Amino acid sequence: MTKKSSMKHPKMKEGQLVKGNLMLDKLVGALIENNIALQHKLSDLILDMKDLSSNVKNMVKLFTEAGEHIKKGKYEDPLINKLDDLLEQNKNIAKGLLLLEKFVREKSVVHTSFPKPFGER
Secondary structure (H helix, E strand, O other), rough: OOOOOOOOOOOOOHHHHHHHHHHHHHHHHHHHHHHHHHHHHHHHHHHHHHHHHHHHHHHHHHHHHHHHHHOOOOOHHHHHHHHHHHHHHHHHHHHHHHHHHHHHHHHHHHHHHHHHHHHHO
16 A cells, blocks of 8 residues: 655655645645534434424325315304395395385375365365
């Protein structure tokens, strides 16, 4: 085996070899730091993906339960009940207005068909 640090390159001087080793050491150090930072980011990403997966599971469970609840016919919204009550009230009011209009129309026909005597005006 040969040792790179003890072996001298015939075309390089001693100063250039030391400078090259320092640059190589800096490069290796930077690569190690970047690798560590990347590992931290990957672990954060894995944790976030676990949270996302859990949230999606909960959402699917919620939609499944809601679908089953609606299929059973137990879905009663208070707003829907109030709207149904208002619809019934409107129907009753409309019937009452029609009866009132009919009554007024009959009264006006009775008054116009039999004129009052001249002295009663």
